[in-house]
Amino acid sequence: MLAHGLLPLGYYTGMCFAAPEKQLFYFYQASEGWKIFFLLAILVPTVTGILAYYWSQNGWDNHPLARTLAFHALPQSGWRAVASSINTEFRRIDKFTTGAPGARVIVTDTWVMKVTTYSLHVAQQQDIHLTVTDSRQHELSPDSNMPVQFLTIRVASINPYVKAFDIRLNSTEYGELREKLHAPIRNAANVVIHQSLxxxxxxxxxxxxxxxxxxxxxxxxxxxxxxxxxxxxxxxxxxxxxxxxxxxxxxxxxxxxxxxxxxxxxxxxxxxxxxxxxxxxxxxxxxxxxxxxxxxxxxxxxx
Known part of the structure; x- marks a missing residue:
């Protein structure tokens, strides 16, 4: 997040060299629009830096990721024990993974996770109910000239502190996902699932x-x-x-x-x-x- 927060300032610095006629090196000579942009470019990394400092207090216990993991911790343990369990299972070669880097779905023996750019959704397999809620058919996939079907599966946990989330995957991966899950997947929308090419x-x-x-x-x-x-x-x-x-x-x-x-x-x-x-x-x-x-x-x- 800190790196992303520095992008506007990096852009402004680059424009100082790319467009010297705008006189961006001299703040008071720049146009009003660029002045506002520069102030925002300074404000964004400042706010993210303060936020990162707050999260780092108490051994990173304030971090949103730590709070998310803490919901799954046993009374006598903390979020680090949950992180260690996830880390151990993630290293195994038999995990199920799918999705783009910005919305990665990972299923291990104990955990179902959805990792996005700025968030992490985690649920324990023993606590979840899974439901197929939607299906989208595309005539052409990015990887081939064949049609592709994407399924949306709702992951709801009986843990009241864990918010429900959706995972999206290719229908051809549906069978592999079911093999990794302990709980059955309900088809509430009566979706016809094409599991093969x-x-x-x-x-x-x-x-x-x-x-x-x-x-x-x-x-x-x-x-x-x-x-x-x-x-x-x-x-x-x-x-x-x-x-x-x-x-x-x-x-x-x-x-x-x-x-x-x-x-x-x-x-x-x-x-x-x-x-x-x-x-x-x-x-x-x-x-x-x-x-x-x-x-x-x-x-x-x-x-």
Whole structure:
């Protein structure tokens, strides 16, 4: 915090050299705006310095972090014992960690923690209730061209001194988190959690096929159950729509409708390179029956 408090003063000093025409070296010759900025640049580190001095009294017992940890201390011990326990478990390689540096989530055998730039949320596993409260679906993740689902989980403690807090994680990490937690996670919002890349792809595959050209089935043709799941009638037909008949790698499929959309999506995902998910949407796979190559644009829902 002290370092951040010195940033405005550092900026002012840098501008003294970068813009000498503003005469910032001479306070009384600077404009009113820069005078106010300079006073604030002096005030901020002064206040943070005083605050840091207050926190350091009584062996840092006044520090907000020490007070947070003290809520979990046993009557005969103090916050340092809690800090030592957290430090010991944090060094183990089996801890669960996720999130950006500014909002890091750490789960050890005993503790659930959320570390932000200026705060620390801590709860003991034996005291908490966890609830999935929200889900956000993003079409593209920063790391790949695949869709990603982020879950928001509310961590509430039975300790009245511990405030509830939210943790956010990728749905693909949900299973690993559950393995590390001792308490179950309730799904109060009835969120559909996609725990694998294939689950996320299947949802995107379905949404893309739904905007494709439909296939009008002849009135005299009776649809049979999907040969993949036998749970629903076949509802898709492979028709080459991506290019002209003799262009591209895709081929015309002459099979009758035999698959449902879900099973075809699972087949499409199973034929992909698992190490390169960014290529899945643009790739071609063989028809599961006749082996004619097709892409997502060729999958048509039966009308």
């Amino acid at each position: 294939s689950d996320l792809f299947l949802e995107t595959f379905t949404s893309l096929v739904e905007i494709n050209q439909t296939y009008p089935v002849p009135s005299n043709q009776e649809l049979e159950p999907c040969i993949g799941c036998m749970q629903t009638n076949a509802n898709i037909k492979l028709v080459k729509n991506c290019h002209e008949p003799n262009e591209g790698e895709c081929q015309q499929c002459y099979c009758r409708p035999m698959w449902c959309l879900t099973c075809m999506g699972k087949w499409f995902a199973s034929r992909q390179d698992q190490q390169h998910p960014e290529t899945w949407l643009s790739s071609q796979v063989p028809c599961p029956t006749c082996r004619a190559k097709f892409c997502i644009l060729d999958v048509c829902i039966i009308q």
